[in-house]
Amino acid sequence: MSFQKVLIVDDEAPIREMIKLALELEGFTCLQAQSASEALPIIVDQRPDLVVLDWMMPDVSGLDFLRRLKRDDNTREIPVIMLTAKTEENSVVNGLDAGADDYISKPFRPRELISRIQAIMRRISKITGDGLLVVGELCLDMKGHCVFVDDQLVAMGPTEYNLLKFFMGHPDRAYSRAQLLDQVWGSNVYVEERTVDVHIRRLRKALKPAADGVDCGRFIQTVRGAGYRFSARLASL
Amino acid sequence: MSFQKVLIVDDEAPIREMIKLALELEGFTCLQAQSASEALPIIVDQRPDLVVLDWMMPDVSGLDFLRRLKRDDNTREIPVIMLTAKTEENSVVNGLDAGADDYISKPFRPRELISRIQAIMRRISKITGDGLLVVGELCLDMKGHCVFVDDQLVAMGPTEYNLLKFFMGHPDRAYSRAQLLDQVWGSNVYVEERTVDVHIRRLRKALKPAADGVDCGRFIQTVRGAGYRFSARLASL
DNA sequence: TGCATTGGTAACGATAATGTCACATTAATA
DNA sequence: TATTAATGTGACATTATCGTTACCAATGCA
Numbered sequence: 001m002s003f004q005k006v007l008i009v010d011d012e013a014p015i016r017e018m019i020k021l022a023l024e025l026e027g028f029t030c031l032q033a034q035s036a037s038e039a040l041p042i043i044v045d046q047r048p049d050l051v052v053l054d055w056m057m058p059d060v061s062g063l064d065f066l067r068r069l070k071r072d073d074n075t076r077e078i079p080v081i082m083l084t085a086k087t088e089e090n091s092v093v094n095g096l097d098a099g100a101d102d103y104i105s106k107p108f109r110p111r112e113l114i115s116r117i118q119a120i121m122r123r124i125s126k127i128t129g130d131g132l133l134v135v136g137e138l139c140l141d142m143k144g145h146c147v148f149v150d151d152q153l154v155a156m157g158p159t160e161y162n163l164l165k166f167f168m169g170h171p172d173r174a175y176s177r178a179q180l181l182d183q184v185w186g187s188n189v190y191v192e193e194r195t196v197d198v199h200i201r202r203l204r205k206a207l208k209p210a211a212d213g214v215d216c217g218r219f220i221q222t223v224r225g226a227g228y229r230f231s232a233r234l235a236s237l
Numbered sequence: 238m239s240f241q242k243v244l245i246v247d248d249e250a251p252i253r254e255m256i257k258l259a260l261e262l263e264g265f266t267c268l269q270a271q272s273a274s275e276a277l278p279i280i281v282d283q284r285p286d287l288v289v290l291d292w293m294m295p296d297v298s299g300l301d302f303l304r305r306l307k308r309d310d311n312t313r314e315i316p317v318i319m320l321t322a323k324t325e326e327n328s329v330v331n332g333l334d335a336g337a338d339d340y341i342s343k344p345f346r347p348r349e350l351i352s353r354i355q356a357i358m359r360r361i362s363k364i365t366g367d368g369l370l371v372v373g374e375l376c377l378d379m380k381g382h383c384v385f386v387d388d389q390l391v392a393m394g395p396t397e398y399n400l401l402k403f404f405m406g407h408p409d410r411a412y413s414r415a416q417l418l419d420q421v422w423g424s425n426v427y428v429e430e431r432t433v434d435v436h437i438r439r440l441r442k443a444l445k446p447a448a449d450g451v452d453c454g455r456f457i458q459t460v461r462g463a464g465y466r467f468s469a470r471l472a473s474l
Numbered sequence: 475t476g477c478a479t480t481g482g483t484a485a486c487g488a489t490a491a492t493g494t495c496a497c498a499t500t501a502a503t504a
Numbered sequence: 505t506a507t508t509a510a511t512g513t514g515a516c517a518t519t520a521t522c523g524t525t526a527c528c529a530a531t532g533c534a
Contacts (some may be wrong), residue, residue, distance in 0.1 A: 109374065111369075111376045112376065159481070174382035192483065194482095195483070197524090198481085198482075198523090201523065201525095223382045223383070224394070229382065394491050395491075396492075397491095429493070435493075435494080436492090438511095459512090461500095461502085462510075
């Protein structure tokens with residue numbers, strides 16, 4: 001199980017805590033730093049999967065710090081999201097030029113930050129080097145062509161496997177039955193849309209034993225009138 | 238149902254069709270008019286999100302028509318893209334002065350038009366790059382097809398979702414029941430106007446749990462005799 | 475061939491969503 | 505205040521959508 005570590009660099013503790021809280025609810029592990037000088041060793045040692053970087057810091061400017069990170073081979077790969085105030089929005093361009101992956105202007109809704117982070121996570125770390133697709137407690141081994149839930153092997157048919165593979169590669173997004181048929185079955189076959197339902201059912205059943213007790217759409221939610229959506233964790237209840 | 242409606246005003250049908258085709262591939266809904274006199278009623282009662290306006294029209298000059306739109310309170314906010322021939326390029330300045338948002342000189346590549354349109358849509362609509370519609374404490378995830386209030390997932394039916402999506406895309410403006418039926422239900426279905434009331438009620442109810450205690454039209458205000466208006470701000474009491 | 479596995483479909487029950495109504499409540503007006 | 509119109513609200517029947525099971529065809533394999 002790979003934890004997704006996020007480093008929050010901001011000099012205001014309340015903001016750090018707010019972000020931390022929101023992210024931890026979504027299953028991220030959070031690290032904190034209140035200045036650039038504090039952040040650097042953490043980045044080097046802990047290698048977070050993502051840095052959320054306030055643009056206004058006491059010691060070094062966000063832009064300078066970002067440039068430094070992107071100059072260093074060791075830290076270049078780590079994606080950065082900028083936090084900018086409304087009045088600093090012109091610096092956004094500089095930030096993006098300097099290698100930031102996204103920006104959010106304060107004040108922002110936690111939901112927005114989370115979505116951005118998830119988008120970036122999705123972009124960068126969908127598939128590990130060894131052909132593993134890991135989302136939450138689900139692990140799909142593309143080489144071995146098998147699926148683990150909480151490190152436990154679960155059996156399923158080829159179609160269910162393909163379906164799950166697609167879902168894990170495209171989480172948190174609703175797909176219509178037609179889209180799923182296109183993506184998983186192929187765009188040139190004709191099968192009834194309801195067939196998707198049946199395979200969703202089979203996939204859910206396959207994932208269920210490991211899903212502790214109640215599965216209630218733990219991984220696959222039905223979006224009534226729209227289709228189905230995969231996500232690793234239940235949206236906040 | 239897409240809420241990004243574009244009205245194409247041009248006297249040459251092939252050009253209209255070409256633009257229409259390109260835009261529909263990108264998910265826009267298209268309306269057409271071949272003259273200014275035909276365009277005006279469409280603009281008034283369908284309220285497109287954007288008007289693509291040919292500068293050379295049989296009845297009224299593009300400039301005059303544009304001025305008329307910008308004089309009227311009801312149509313002033315609707316952005317306009319001019320289509321100008323190479324030889325008319327000096328009129329671009331006049332057009333921009335009169336309130337046009339952008340221009341494209343013919344001949345143009347469809348791709349270019351779409352890019353410009355999308356740029357304008359992005360500017361005016363509150364849709365972020367990730368398909369998030371964020372207004373105040375409301376967040377509608379178009380990809381995930383779900384809604385958050387204060388970062389808390391709220392459940393609602395498809396119609397309520399569509400209604401809210403429309404409202405969030407067109408805030409601070411009152412819409413009659415007939416207009417809402419057109420925009421949300423579609424212009425070709427017949428349902429009682431009072432049905433809107435019921436769905437407004439259901440939407441309010443869905444948004445209420447998060448609306449601390451008193452919701453009293455926190456998001457959706459009724460405009461007596463006119464219809465309903467969505468706004469994230471508290472109505473001045 | 476016989477058997478097991480898988481995939482697609484139909485059918486049926488369960489559930490959610492929808493539109494409409496009746497009635498309550500509120501606002502506007504005289 | 506009395507009256508009227510507009511809106512809010514809960515309940516209902518109807519319909520649409522979804523979950524689930526059973527079944528049969530196709531496939532692969534021993």
